[in-house]
Amino acid sequence: MVFFVAPVEVQMGIVQKIFYFHVPSAFAMYLGWGVTAAATLIYLARRPKWADALAVAAAEVGMLFCMLVLITGPLWARKAWGVYWTWDPRLTSTLAAGMVYLSYLSLRSFGEAGEAEKLFASALALFGLPILFIVHYSVEKWRGAHPTVIREGGGGLATEMVTPFLISIAALLVFALVLIYTRYRLERRRQELDELYARAYELELLGEES
Amino acid sequence: MKPFASILFAMALIMAPLMAFAETPSQQSAEEPADERTALEDRSASFQAVSGPVTEDVPGGTLLIAAYIAIWAATMFYLLRLARIERRLEGDLDALRESLSQDARIAEEGDV
Numbered sequence: 001m002v003f004f005v006a007p008v009e010v011q012m013g014i015v016q017k018i019f020y021f022h023v024p025s026a027f028a029m030y031l032g033w034g035v036t037a038a039a040t041l042i043y044l045a046r047r048p049k050w051a052d053a054l055a056v057a058a059a060e061v062g063m064l065f066c067m068l069v070l071i072t073g074p075l076w077a078r079k080a081w082g083v084y085w086t087w088d089p090r091l092t093s094t095l096a097a098g099m100v101y102l103s104y105l106s107l108r109s110f111g112e113a114g115e116a117e118k119l120f121a122s123a124l125a126l127f128g129l130p131i132l133f134i135v136h137y138s139v140e141k142w143r144g145a146h147p148t149v150i151r152e153g154g155g156g157l158a159t160e161m162v163t164p165f166l167i168s169i170a171a172l173l174v175f176a177l178v179l180i181y182t183r184y185r186l187e188r189r190r191q192e193l194d195e196l197y198a199r200a201y202e203l204e205l206l207g208e209e210s
Numbered sequence: 211m212k213p214f215a216s217i218l219f220a221m222a223l224i225m226a227p228l229m230a231f232a233e234t235p236s237q238q239s240a241e242e243p244a245d246e247r248t249a250l251e252d253r254s255a256s257f258q259a260v261s262g263p264v265t266e267d268v269p270g271g272t273l274l275i276a277a278y279i280a281i282w283a284a285t286m287f288y289l290l291r292l293a294r295i296e297r298r299l300e301g302d303l304d305a306l307r308e309s310l311s312q313d314a315r316i317a318e319e320g321d322v
Contacts, residue, residue: 003226015270018277025281064288071284072277079268179288186295193302205310 006164015079018072020164024172025068030132031176032062033101037129040122049191055125056108057183059101061176066098081145088144093135100128
């Protein structure tokens with residue numbers, strides 16, 4: 001639909017079609033990291049293992065979509081602003097949020113994370129949550145170069161562009177949910193396997209733990 | 211039939227951005243000169259220096275295709291990562307199963 005139905009924008013031309021990937025990717029990023037924050041809160045409150053697995057899975061998927069936002073955005077900016085990158089509030093806050101969740105994933109990828117690592121990583125995940133609000137509201141609070149086509153109380157999108165845009169959002173959000181679920185299933189299986197190994201050593205069914 | 215349909219679908223996905231280059235009738239009419247001009251009149255008769263910063267015409271189509279390729283590449287990379295994690299988990303499970311059966315055999319031989 002983006003290529004066949006959505007019209008070419010009058011001023012920016014064909015490059016504006018990046019918008020149909022860029023903005024839904026940003027929404028999928030919010031979804032991923034929002035789920036991470038919620039699952040982290042549940043984990044900190046009750047310590048269920050599924051919440052920990054869900055937090056890791058959603059953080060990874062959020063990072064994937066953050067990368068897409070940070071790749072497609074500069075490609076659009078090159079045409080619109082003449083530069084790939086500028087230290088605009090929204091761009092800077094998105095980069096900051098990406099670095100926070102990258103730290104979270106790095107910390108969680110150090111082999112089998114212990115309880116201390118998990119707690120520290122949880123703190124990082126919660127620290128990233130207010131940055132997401134800053135990313136979202138930065139264009140309204142601080143006037144930067146980033147467009148404000150999508151805003152509360154209606155946007156400046158041409159009528160013919162609305163349907164392809166909504167379909168793009170729905171498609172990428174569903175895709176993000178599928179990826180989160182798939183990664184969550186794998187993380188749960190890894191947790192179960194670790195438990196089986198621990199139980200086998202405990203019952204002395206296996207040789208000495210190396 | 212299924213592989214053929216998959217190849218067609220993949221080709222349609224890859225070629226989709228090219229459709230965006232197709233000019234619509236309204237675009238064509240907007241770009242047509244209002245009056246008939248000769249090739250000589252179209253040609254520049256003088257060169258003038260720019261005032262202010264030098265700007266260049268950035269090809270939007272190239273940037274759009276680059277973005278489209280980047281999206282597919284990142285998605286494929288992540289799907290491959292998921293497949294690798296699954297393979298590793300299966301390997302670990304097989305190793306555990308084998309270790310358990312080996313230890314059980316040793317225990318049985320010890321009993322005998």
